[in-house]
Amino acid sequence: MTSSNGPSAPAAVPPGTPAVGNREELPDRIWTVPNALSVLRLLGVPLFLWLLLGPEEDGWAIAVLMVSGFTDWADGKLARILDQGSKLGALLDPAADRLYIVSTLIALALREVIPLWIVVALVGRELVLGVMLLVLRARSYPPLQVHYLGKAATLLLLYAFPGLLIADGDGWLATVCAPFAWALTIWGTALYLLAGAFYVVQVIGLVARDRAAGRP
Template sequence: MEFSGSPQISNRVWTVPNVLSFIRLGLVPLFLYFILNAQDALALIVLVVSSLSDYLDGVIARRFNQITRLGQLLDPAADRLFIFAALIGLAARNVIPWWLFIVIVAREIMLVILGLISANFGFGPLPVHHLGKVATAGLFYALPILMLGQAFPEVAWVTDPIGWAFALWGAFLYWWAGFIYVAQSIRISRIPRG
C-alpha cells in the first residue's frame, strides 16, 4: 500500500501495533528479572521477542495505516524502558560501568526537560530526529551483544569488542541527537506566541 504525503494519525487505542507495544511494555519486568538473576539466555530470548514485535508493530502501523498518537508514545517508551532495564541489569552485575548508565540517563532527563519546555510553549513532543533513531539502534545492538557474551562466555572474545563499539558509538550519537533536540527547543522557544 503506497501513501502519498504524510500518513493519517488516528486517536484509536486498540490497534494491532498498539497491542504489540503493550506486550513489549509487559515484557520489560520479565526481562529485568532475568537479567538481574544472571539468566542471560532467557533475557536474550525476551529481548529477541521484543525486538521482533517492535519491528512488526512499525511495519503493520505503516502498511495498514494504523499509526496512532498512543503508538507514537508507546513505541519509544518501550524502547527506552528496555534500554534502561538492560543498563540497570548489566551495571548492577558489573558487566558495564555505571558511568555508561549515567550518561544515557542524563540525556533522557535532558529530553524530559526539553519536552516540558516545548509543552510550555504550546508545542507537542519534538519530532524524532534520524540521528536519535540511529543512536537508539546502536544501543539496541550493543546491549544484546554484550549479554550474548555473558550468556555464552566462549564467544565473549568476539562479542565484547563489538558490543562495546556499538555502546560507545550509541552513547555518543545519543548525546549528539540530544544537542540537536536542544537546538530545536531553542528555535521553538523563539517562535512568537499569540
C-alpha cells in the first residue's frame, strides 16, 4: 500500500553524497486520480481500526487492507500512465502507508496478536524518521525519496498483517497461514528497520556535506 523548496545544490557534490528526492520538480496538482485513491486509502484507516477494535470483524478488516494494498499499487501506476504525478501525491502515498502500519500495529498489539517488541521497533523507527524530517526541514531540504527497501518492507507488512489476523483464528486455515504470516512479519520488520537506517545515513550525509561546504 506512503514529499518546502530545498536549497540549490552546491556546485561540486562530493562522490557518494545522497541525492535529495525530486519531489519539488513535481507539479502542484491536487485533483488527480492517484490523489483521489490516496485519499480513499487514508479514509480507510479509521474504518479499519473500528472493524478491528470494535465489532472485531476481521474479515471486513482484511478486505479494507486488501483494498488499501491495491490502491497503493494503482495510484503509482496511474500516476505514471496518466502523467499525473504531483507534490501532494508524493506526500499522501507514504503517509497512508505509515498510518496503516502504525494503526495496524497498535490494534494487533491491543488484541495481543503480536508481541510488544515488534510494535516498539516499528513505531520507534517512525519516531526516528520524524526527527530526521525535522532536521531536513531545519536545513530547508524536502523529504528524501522513499527507498525501494522501504516500499518492499511496506508491501511485506501489508501482506503479513491480514495473515496474522487469519492465523489468530481457529481451524486449518489459521494453522496454514501462521508460519507464512510470521515469516512475512519478521522479514518486513527487518527490511523496514534497514530502510529507516539508510534514511538516517542519507540525512547525516547531507548534514555533513553542508558542514563541509561551510553552510550553517
